[in-house]
Amino acid sequence: MALIETCNLEKRYDVGESVVRALDDVSVRIRAGEFVSVMGPSGSGKSTFMNMIGCLDVPSAGRYLLDGIDTGLLGPDELAEIRNRKIGFVFQGFNLLARTTALENVQVPLLYSAQRPKDFRDRAVSALKLLGLENRLDHHPNQLSGGQQQRVAIARALVNDAPLLLADEPTGNLDTKTGIEIMELFVRLNEEKKITIVLVTHEADIAACSRRIIRFLDGRIVSDQVN
Amino acid sequence: MKINLASTIKISLRALRVNKMRSALTMLGIIIGVAAVITMLAVGKGARTKIAEQISAVGSNLIIVLPGSTTAGGIRLASGSFQNLTRADADAIRNECSAVQTTAPVLNGGVQVVYGNQNWATTVYGTDENMLEVRDWTLAAGRNFYEQEIRSAAKVCILGQTVAESLFGNDDPLDKAIRIKKVAFTVIGVLNTKGQSMIGMDQDDIIYVPVTSAQRNLFGRWFAGSIRTIMVKAVNTQALERAEDQIRELLRQRHRLAPGQEDDFTVRNLTQMMQMAEQASKVMALLLAAVAGVSLLVGGIGIMNIMLVSVTERTREIGIRMAVGAKTWDIRTQFIIEALILSLIGGLIGVLLGIAAARMLSFFAEWTVSFSLVSILISFGFSGIVGIFFGFYPAYKASLMNPIDALRHE
């Protein structure tokens, strides 16, 4: 059974008179353990797709089954729980809490989990260590470089040990070397922990790390090929 | 319910610290509201306590009978012009009215008293041995009149505290002779202190002498046996009205008034009058507290206003929290707790300020104030309720947001 299955997914935006089809008839299946890259020009609907499969947004039409569950039938609290337990999401714009330290930012998903708080700090620290930020624990986002903020956002997505990692241009702000290090981390997570990864990227050598590439154009999938 | 409280409180405190001035101003509304409630309750309760004290000081279940009728317009003719109440009337009321516990006659007047080289102007009340019972008054020293002293018009007297202190200072007044209108009276007792009356008169500025002696030695122009007032103590509060009716009926009979003829005396129920005063002060206190409550309400609206602003400002934060798993309840509790912290800190400061303000009133304006732990807890609790109530809508609004829209908020 597929972990992610979308059927004729569609997302329309009415802007004034015109209608924007950010997603148009998107049907795709991603099995557990896959490592998928999503590519396409700017405005082609990649982020919209990621938001949709990350249970952050709801489609205008079509269905989305996550782990066999039709998410269209779930209420806001059930979706929140899925986001918390099953999905780690790296936003294109980082979306870190201002005036909050890196360490606390990474702990936020844990606060909303049903787990006991005693090891929250340790888990957040080890997630930040994984991304090489062990000496930036108490920095606020505005005291971090763009690449460091991006890595805090990745640490936050990893802290809950979610089986699905969705990353919207996770290396966009990183130099090539750091970008490749992050990609090596993702590959390792995918191989060792069997974490399913879907990531958006513009760079071919980043996409080359994955096993499958889905290309978007004007809200449609134009190619879906195994690497 | 899964989000842990400690971190929620930490988040809220941080949010409130970010806008220190704004948080302080919002709290100010609650501070003023709670302080006003506390002060007004203290002042109101103080006034009631004072009136209650006065009622018990006058003597409870008291009725007074005065000579002369109340005219249709409610104006009583000068009582000095009537001498139609007698000691016999007082005795008859005591003996024949079942609702009456006891009575005491009063024949009073202002006098000058002298002891050694000390001089004092006061009021002498000619009465009998029942007066202390009528007025629920006890002796600090010495004894009450003997019945025999009333009959024989003995020149003995009982002093109020003020008179005793003015004439004798620290000396023992008992068995000393004082001169009332140049007539020597022996002090046989000293009364305990009663304090001020409701109209602010010093009730301890008083001398009791046998009514017979007063008539014979001090107020000679009064006919023997006629008196100025009869003080009546009813058996209990419920019996007051019955006692009044019985007294009226008995006196009409004794004064041989034909049916339809107007009373030649007036019966007044002191307790009722004071209970009315107490009622009035209760209403007043409630009104004050209501006004104060309104200001607390306004403070609450201030909280709601700021929380709404805060929710709008922090839309992105809400979106981020929702995106990583915060549920409706988590977002809601966070904002409610924030409102609650605002209102409870405000409430705490308000309680302290209110107590201080009431203390100042009692110190500078000499108002009687009285705090009760209950009223303080209630106003503090009420500030918490205000916080929850007015925090709820903004929190509810925040919790209904859709994560993606909240994240895109500018």
Ligand SMILES: Nc1ncnc2c1ncn2[C@@H]1O[C@H](COP(=O)(O)OP(=O)(O)OP(=O)(O)O)[C@@H](O)[C@H]1O
């Ligand atoms: N809230 C919205 N209202 C109207 N149109 C929107 C909205 N969000 C996205 N769109 C439109 O949907 C289309 C797809 O947007 P999306 O963010 O998915 O692009 P993208 O592929 O992620 O682009 P990029 O590579 O620049 O991030 C765009 O044309 C955009 O204008």
Ligand SMILES: [Mg+2]
């Ligand atoms: Mg995008």
